[in-house]
Amino acid sequence: xxxxQLAQWAGLATADRSLRRPTPAPYRQRLENWRNVQYHGALExxxxxxxxxxxxxxxNLLVVSERCSECPKPPYDPDxxxxxRAAPNASRIVKHRFGSGPTExxxxxxxxxxxxxxxxxxxxxxxxxxxxxxxxESGSFNAIV
Numbered sequence: 001x002x003x004x005q006l007a008q009w010a011g012l013a014t015a016d017r018s019l020r021r022p023t024p025a026p027y028r029q030r031l032e033n034w035r036n037v038q039y040h041g042a043l044e045x046x047x048x049x050x051x052x053x054x055x056x057x058x059x060n061l062l063v064v065s066e067r068c069s070e071c072p073k074p075p076y077d078p079d080x081x082x083x084x085r086a087a088p089n090a091s092r093i094v095k096h097r098f099g100s101g102p103t104e105x106x107x108x109x110x111x112x113x114x115x116x117x118x119x120x121x122x123x124x125x126x127x128x129x130x131x132x133x134x135x136x137e138s139g140s141f142n143a144i145v
Contacts, residue, residue, distance in 0.1 A: 027115045029054075032140070040141040044113040045124065046081030052143035055098070061112065062096060062105055064135060064142040065126035071135065075142045078126065083111035085121075094125060098144070104129035 031039040031054065040053045045063050052061075066077040078084040087107040096103045105125035112122040127135075135142065 024117070027117055029114055034140040038134075038140065041114075043143070043145070044111075045076055045143070046078070046083050046110045048076050048081065050075045050143040051141045052145045053141040054145050057098070058144055060096065060144075061122065061124040062103060062127050062144045063124060064130075065106070065128055067106070067126060067128045068130070070129065071127065071142075072139075073142075076126065078108065078110075081110065083120075085109040087123075093128070096125070098132065100134055101130065101132040103127050103132065 029041050031041040033039055038053050040051050042049055043052055044050070045061075050063055052063075063076045064071045064074045066074045066079070068074055078086075085108060087109065090106060090108065092107070094105045094107055096105060103125075105127050107123065107125055109121050110124050112119045112124065
């Protein structure tokens with residue numbers, strides 16, 4: 001109540017819907033079932049489409065990068081992205097560990113889009129090295145969300 005009264009006193013209409021952000025329409029991401037082992041779906045990173053496995057234990061976005069010498073057909077190239085920004089400590093390798101193996105990555109910022117939802121300055125990691133056989137063998141995904 002007090003905040004509402006202060007807002008009215010300051011000339012702000014708290015109940016006015018015009019001050020609220022519109023609620024985005026719900027979006028359902030279509031995921032493909034790969035051999036009943038993993039589910040993956042498309043997203044764009046810097047305008048480049050990648051297929052990501054949606055890992056419930058992950059907290060970061062990792063994308064196989066052109067900078068990974070051992071990765072077959074990397075989908076993401078920061079040099080062709082108009083929205084890529086390197087992190088201040090861009091040359092520092094960050095290690096992530098998954099049940100399927102470790103990765104070595106470089107942190108950066110990028111425009112990420114899933115369907116109509118856009119994050120214009122999303123922190124993400126470019127995979128530059130890994131020991132995850134599924135990234136090389138299955139060919140069904142090249143990013144981890």
